[in-house]
Amino acid sequence: MKHIEANFDGLVGPTHNYAGLSFGNVASQSNAAAISNPKSAALQGLAKMKALHDMGMTQGVLAPQQRPDLNMLRRIGFSGSDAQVLDKAYRDAPAILRAAYSASSMWTANAATVSPSADSADNKVHFTPANLVNKFHRSIEPEVTGRILRATFADTSHFAHHQHLPEHDQFGDEGAANHTRLCRQYGDEGLQLFVYGRYGFDLSKPAPQRYPARQTREASEAVARLHQLGEHNTVYIQQNPDVIDQGVFHNDVIAVGNQNVLFYHQQAFLNTESALAEIRAKFGDSPLHFIEVGTDQVSVQDAVKSYLFNTQILTLPSGEMAIIAPTECRENPAVYAYLNQLLEQNTPIRHVHYFDVKQSMQNGGGPACLRLRVALSEQEKAAVNPHSLMSDSKYAELTAWVEKHYRDRLTAEDLRDPQLVVESHQALDQLTQILNLGSVYPFQR
Numbered sequence: 001m002k003h004i005e006a007n008f009d010g011l012v013g014p015t016h017n018y019a020g021l022s023f024g025n026v027a028s029q030s031n032a033a034a035i036s037n038p039k040s041a042a043l044q045g046l047a048k049m050k051a052l053h054d055m056g057m058t059q060g061v062l063a064p065q066q067r068p069d070l071n072m073l074r075r076i077g078f079s080g081s082d083a084q085v086l087d088k089a090y091r092d093a094p095a096i097l098r099a100a101y102s103a104s105s106m107w108t109a110n111a112a113t114v115s116p117s118a119d120s121a122d123n124k125v126h127f128t129p130a131n132l133v134n135k136f137h138r139s140i141e142p143e144v145t146g147r148i149l150r151a152t153f154a155d156t157s158h159f160a161h162h163q164h165l166p167e168h169d170q171f172g173d174e175g176a177a178n179h180t181r182l183c184r185q186y187g188d189e190g191l192q193l194f195v196y197g198r199y200g201f202d203l204s205k206p207a208p209q210r211y212p213a214r215q216t217r218e219a220s221e222a223v224a225r226l227h228q229l230g231e232h233n234t235v236y237i238q239q240n241p242d243v244i245d246q247g248v249f250h251n252d253v254i255a256v257g258n259q260n261v262l263f264y265h266q267q268a269f270l271n272t273e274s275a276l277a278e279i280r281a282k283f284g285d286s287p288l289h290f291i292e293v294g295t296d297q298v299s300v301q302d303a304v305k306s307y308l309f310n311t312q313i314l315t316l317p318s319g320e321m322a323i324i325a326p327t328e329c330r331e332n333p334a335v336y337a338y339l340n341q342l343l344e345q346n347t348p349i350r351h352v353h354y355f356d357v358k359q360s361m362q363n364g365g366g367p368a369c370l371r372l373r374v375a376l377s378e379q380e381k382a383a384v385n386p387h388s389l390m391s392d393s394k395y396a397e398l399t400a401w402v403e404k405h406y407r408d409r410l411t412a413e414d415l416r417d418p419q420l421v422v423e424s425h426q427a428l429d430q431l432t433q434i435l436n437l438g439s440v441y442p443f444q445r
């Protein structure tokens with residue numbers, strides 16, 4: 001039986017903007033108030049999806065959230081018509097209005113944690129939407145994310161969906177951005193690595209000083225319990241607090257894995273040696289490639305700027321691995337030299353492909369942030385909502401949809417424009433038909 005690993009990318013929503021909402025995410029903070037281009041952002045994302053489809057990969061699409069979140073604005077006391085709500089929020093609470101508009105659900109690595117059926121005791125694929133409590137603009141995502149995931153993976157004989165974890169920072173959960181699975185073939189039982197930034201209930205443990213650790217150990221453990229994993233197929237690893245303080249707000253900014261490859265920076269983890277020893281012991285006998293990048297090769301600062309580790313490592317149909325990197329990696333001399341040298345080494349990684357995802361990068365989201373990985377058997381793949389899978393015709397349809405509905409320029413001032421709400425709702429309403437999702441959005445219910 002053939003198993004594959006699909007990538008489900010988040011479609012960039014029509015209100016993509018630069019609001020500087022993520023303290024601890026250097027790109028988000030430094031591009032605050034820059035002018036965004038939602039149309040180009042969505043097209044960049046679609047081009048990456050299409051390219052992976054053309055490489056023979058299984059590529060899916062996840063719909064964005066309804067934004068602005070007018071229900072949230074009403075819940076905190078802004079009243080009247082939609083236009084009045086926007087106007088009052090723009091005047092009295094512009095930062096909250098920007099949060100209500102964020103297209104941050106494009107980064108589907110944070111949508112959920114997914115465990116494939118080969119690893120879970122009940123042989124189902126498990127999904128837990130991330131609560132994203134550390135950032136207000138993201139904490140308003142999980143409910144609709146859960147609906148979109150259920151509409152995409154509806155068949156309950158294959159797919160198990162859980163509620164997001166309790167909404168408190170001690171259970172802070174950022175989903176698959178802090179989760180990597182190692183395995184031989186995708187259908188074999190694998191080893192799930194849960195990387196956390198701090199302990200939620202034991203303040204005597206090491207923690208960053210400057211920037212927040214968004215993921216707690218207790219949250220990671222809760223997800224593993226829900227997904228029916230055991231000690232033999234999980235490893236918990238604490239992220240190095242010093243790198244969080246240098247802008248590594250998710251582990252996928254400093255480490256990424258695929259099958260028998262773990263690609264990580266020397267400073268990524270707090271206790272690297274013991275983590276690697278545990279991985280080796282639990283992974284079993286077959287070959288494992290630890291590709292460690294030294295600080296002398298690529299500094300943490302260059303890793304954060306270029307997103308060298310926020311790359312996707314794909315296993316191509318040929319069996320060779322390819323890295324999907326942002327063009328920022330080609331523009332950074334140390335990183336580009338490193339990647340060229342990596343291809344000369346004796347690892348499964350044989351190719352590097354560069355993609356322009358600048359609109360997302362400027363908010364701190366690279367190629368890997370934009371995708372949620374779902375390993376599937378043939379039967380499970382057949383049970384996925386077929387309308388959410390990329391094809392030549394789906395690409396053409398979605399591209400035309402973006403061209404029709406999206407603006408190519410959005411400033412902070414534009415967020416008070418009630419016409420933007422109308423446009424977004426029209427676009428999303430049509431999208432739910434294109435992806436055959438049913439009524440997932442509040443305005444449709």
Ligand SMILES: NCCC[C@H](NC(=O)CCC(=O)O)C(=O)O
Pocket residue numbers: 017018019020021022025028029102104107109110135138177250363364365366369
């Ligand atoms: N995995 C990448 C996530 C990037 C995301 N950026 C943001 O939300 C920035 C939004 C803004 O500043 O407009 C975050 O930090 O969670």
